[in-house]
Every structure is written in C-alpha cells, then in structure tokens.
Amino acid sequence: MKHRIVAAALALGLAFPAMASAQDKILNVSYDISRELFQQINPAFAKAWKEQTGRDVSVDQSHAGSSKQARAILEGLPADVVTFNQVTDIDVLANGGLVDKTWREAFPNNASPYYSLPSFLVRKGNPKAIKDWDDLVRADVKVIFPNPKTSGNARYTYLAAYAYALEKYGHDDAKAQDFVKKLFANVPVFETGGRAATTTFAEKDIGDVLVTFEAETGGISALYADKGFERVTPSISVLAEFPVAVVSENAKKAKSEEVSKAYLNFLYAPEGQRILARNYYRVNDPAVKAEFADRFPEVKLVTVEDEFGGWDKLNKTHFAEGGILDKLFANQ
C-alpha cells in the first residue's frame, strides 16, 4: 500500500512533462527579483506567438540568485532560456557546454535586451540635498546598500562609485580607493541582498539614501508611494547588463529552440521593450526610448570592459579573495 502511494506519486511527478507536451512550453530561469517583469512579459509573448504561429505557449518561471540558478542548470534544471543579471553566470553555463560559446553574438547589444545602472533613492523632499556620488561620502549622510561581498547589486554600486572617483581624481587609483573607503564608512548596516537593503531603507526608515539599480528605485517609489521617495540619477554610473541566452543543449533536447529564440527576440521587439521601460529598465529601441524619455535622465555610463578591463580582470583584481574590495571592506 505504502509502496503504491510512492509509486503513484513518482509516476505523477514523472508524468508532468509528458502531459504538457501538447503545446509549446519553455522554462525561463531568471534572477530573483524579476518576477513582476516576466509576469507582464510572458502573457504578451504568448499572445504574439499565437498570432504569429497559431500555437499556444506557456512559459514557466524559476527565480533565485543567478549564480545559484547557473549551478542548478549545470546539474540538470531543464532551462530552455536564461535571463540573468550577471554576464559571468552565463559564462559558467558556456564553459559547462550548455550554452554556445558565442552566446554574446547570438542577440543584439551583447545579448542584453535591457540594462540598468546603480542609482539613488532619497527621502521625501531630498532633505540632505543629495545629487551625486560625492554627497554620499559627506559626514552627515547615511547610505544604504547591501554587502558587496554577497550581493551582485552592491558590486555594481562599488564599481560605479569607483568609476566616479577615477574620473574625478584623474584616474588616481589610490584616491579612488580612499573615496570608496569613505563611502563604506557611511553605511550603517550591510544587508546580504538588494531586497533586504530596500526593506532597511523603506520599512525600517534607516539611512538618507538607498543605492540600488535604477529599475528598483522606480519600483520602490511606486510601491511606497505614501512615503514620497524621490529618484536621483548621479552624473556617472556603470552599465549593468541583463544578459540572455538560449540553453541550447536543453532546448535541442526539448525541441524548443524555435520558441526559445522567439521568446528572447520578443524582449527586443517594441512591445517587449515597452514593458521593460514601464518597469524602469532602460532599453535601446529608439521609439520606446523617446516615449519614456522623462523617466530616464541623461547619465554618463562606463562599462566594465572599458573602465575595468572586463569581468575576468575585474574579478581577479577587485573581487577575488584578498583583492581591492577586501582591502577596502576590511574594517566593516
């Protein structure tokens, strides 16, 4: 009897994929805070796919930290496409043979259909008059962002502040590091992830300014409309790409290559770009860009490639054990 229950349950679990194969079905494995975004993208894509091919499609979603997701895919999580927030996590899949080595050329803009940048959110009326990065190192300003050792979001903040200081002090590394050190000293509490930092700022009312992705600042100010948070865009920031790829080995096996590709291309289509812009992600489609211009103030963006010599070099010099970040972060 007990065995029969187990057998039935196992059969049920195994039968899941078989039952659903009557229609197109893909699994999009994504980073942990993109739920709302893909809740809007997926139905729009399903509609477009139906119009285009006459077939139904259902898109399943999995969300967690993108490094954890990469690990799970390496171990067999049957992702057809990945939509990540770290280039290095797709490189991991490429090195594992699951994604083509040339994935960055498979889609426009280095396979990044949208992008964002570290930006500021300040309290109602901007009482501390925070305009740019050098306001964040003032003695009277408390800054909130998560721990750069554990959060990809905070690493971008670290890089943006570093890039600002490099520009300001004529590319003097020692001065730039001093600047970042002062910034760290102004952070009263380092949370482990971006969302926890948001909670600290918005719910616990700690700090004068929250530094996080611009896409987050938009969402948070809408969610906490009663608190009247204001978005502030600094003069310089660093380009944060949101890379996508078809997990070709899985897609080949599931015969979902066509719909997977169409799904990612939809992110570049005007309709997909409009949904992205509505969620405060910056996009490249000229018409959509013009339509949402008031949301996205001008900012000078540096790239990891140009300013820091690419992710490989950056990881070795800045983020590795005993690297520059460790040195600057040591006293925290």
Added chain:
Amino acid sequence: MSTTGTSAPGALAPRPRRGVERALIGLALVLTAGFVLVPLLYIFARAFGAGWGAFAHNVLDPGTLHAIGLTALVAVIVVPVNMAFGIAAAWAIARFRFPGRKALLTLIEIPFSISPIIAGICYLLLYGRNGLVGPWLMALDLKVLFALPGIVLVTLFVTAPFVMREVLPLMQAQGSEQEEAAVTLGASGWQIFRRVTLPNIRWALLYGAVLCGARAVGEFGAVSVVSGMIRGQTMTLPLQIELLFNDLNIVGAFAAAAVLTLLALVVLVLKAAMEARRR
C-alpha cells in the same frame, strides 16, 4: 522529549524563598513572551492586518495554493514511508543482535546532526547532470532533481530518524516476552506484528509520525537546493514564503507564513494530546 512540568517541583531541592520563585517564574514568562509569543502573534497580526479579504486573496493566489498542495503531498508521501522505515529499523535494532548494530543506529541518526543544506547538495551532486547516477537517469528521461521525486528524497533524508527514535526506546524497554509468547502460541509473523507489536508501540509511532510530519512540512534548506524553484511546480510552502518576502509582498508572505504556522500549531496540539496518552 519529556517535560519537567508535571513532576513534583522542588521535592529534593532546598525550599527557595518566595521572592526568588516569583522572580524566576516572571523571568520565564517574560522570556517566553518575548522570544516565542510576540513573534508568533506578529505573524498573524501582519497576515490579517490588511483584513480577511486580503488574507484570503493572498492564500488563494494560485502559486501559494499550489505550494500548500505540494507541501501536503510531500508530507503524505514522506510520513508513511518514514513510519514503515522507522518500525523496520527499530525492530531490527531492538530485537536482533548483529555486528554493526550500533553503527547502524548512528548512521540513521546522522540527519539529526547534519545541516539540511548538506543533504541537499549531496543529492544535487549525486543525481545531478554531472553526478554519479544523474547521467543514467537523464538517458532514461527520468526526472528526479528539480521535480517532486527530488523534493521527496531530501525530505525523507532529513526526517529519517524521527519515527525510529521514538519507537526504539519503547521496544527496548518492553522487551520481547510478549512476542515470544505469541510465537509459542503459534502466531504467524504478521499476526504478531499486528496484534502484539503494533498496539504496544502505537502512541510512540504516532508521536514520531507527527514530529516527522512537522519537519517534512517545514523543511527549507535541503528542498531549496533541489527544488529548482519553478513556480507552480516545485515551490513548497517554505520556499514560497521566502519568495513572496523577497518580492516585497509582505502581506502575501505573512499570509503564507500564517498558514504554515497554523499547520505547526495543529501538530503541536496533536503532539501534546499524544504525550498525555503515552503517560
């Protein structure tokens, strides 16, 4: 897990002064309220803070509803398997003398002392695409990881000792005289088990099953590793709570947490009732 609440207090200890007694009782009450009661009440306050309608709306969200169903399904599979395993293991250890008996006991208890995340990672590496049996499973197109079987397996791992741990001491204390008597009276093996062994251990067995069920429903770490977090497919209730919380859906997270807490409270009441029966 016996409590000292019912034994005569202070029978052997020197009589403490009333002031000390009161201070201690007060301290215990304050600490219990501060560490246990207030956080617990806060969960419900936050869950129902936006009204019954919002609570119902959040619990009836398809994702949360599915998570509740999946969690229940996992418990329904895990508890009976664990009961069968627990009885068999306790029987073997209590009734037979064989080399490696102590080692077997220690082995079964390993999940008590090992962090669940390690269990999850072990299964991931064993059944994963690059693991020992993973490639073979993939060739047969059998899904274990990132599907129900994987979640059930890790939950079985972390709950393995519960039933055995409750049943074994009782079996050892009761000895095998009654069973031996049944054998001399000509009972078959199955008859002995049903008529003699099972009635003797039934409360311990149920108690172990309740503990096992509570653990199965609440398991987070191990399941988080092997679940794959596919919405509406492999999200158990604890995973769903974390996800809602990370999504800044505080009311949803607390509503789901309230459901899980209610489940735990029901289990607690069952456990108290059984403890009373065992005395």
